[in-house]
Amino acid sequence: MLKGFPPIHSQQSRILILGTGPSVVSSLKQQYYGHERNAFWPIMSEILQGPIETYEQKWNLLLANDIALWDVLAEFERKGSADSAYTTVIPNDLKLFIDEHAMLNRILFNGQKASDFYRRLIGYYPPAIEFQTLASTSPAYTLGFGQKLEVWRNSIVHPIQC
Template sequence: MLKGFAPIHTANSSVLILGTGPSVVSSLKQQYYGHERNAFWPIMASILAGPIENYEQKWDLLLANDIALWDVLAQFERKGSADSAYTEVIANDLRQFIDEHTQLRIILFNGKKAADLYRRLIGYYPVTVQFETLPSTSPAYTLDIGQKLKLWREAIIHPIQSLQKES
């Protein structure tokens, strides 16, 4: 079985972004959203106003904004990179992750498949956490980049500003 990556997070993470599992290119690079046409990192750079020239900067950008990144799947069988091609799946222990991250207030799903897998395999929806499904940043999901950016910006900026006011 193929294996996912460890989470990017701190104890203070207030937002968790969940994908499904690494693509073939991401697995080869050992980087979240490693495919050059995936819009995830350009969207984060635009929203969070930070550099993403290397993988360390990408991590730093998320962590500086209390954003955690992980996938629903810990292990999986899949032919190619399509979310529709999963044949076997084993979930990460997201219930434990959520319970241990007491600052967590928002979980954003990077695409419908991530939300569906979470619902089916985890099904844990604490009342203190808001859940939202966003358009996939994958190049296979053909929504215009401007529309993806707008929806992702609304989902990240307004809640982060609200959380900062609470602090």
């Protein structure tokens, strides 16, 4: 079984971004969204206006903006990196995580598969939290960078400004 990473979070986290599980490249690098063609970190840098040259800077950028990052899956078997290739899945204890983070008001799924796993394996939707499924930042999802950026910007920045 492959294992996911621990969450990036603080008690002040207001937004939780959930993926499925680390890709092959991310697992080798031991970094969230480690594939150089994944748009996640460039999108975060553009929206949050911060540097992402090092993994520490990436963590700090999220934490400075009260954003938590984790995956729905704690352990899994998968052939390759495709979301369609999962065979066995064990979820993280997201109900406990959500309950322990009282400031959370939004959960954003990085792609439809993360949302589907959450619905099927967790199914916990507190009414005070808004849930949204966003365009995957994966290079396999063919929406252009600019379109992905706008979708993510609308979900991260605009609700905060309201």
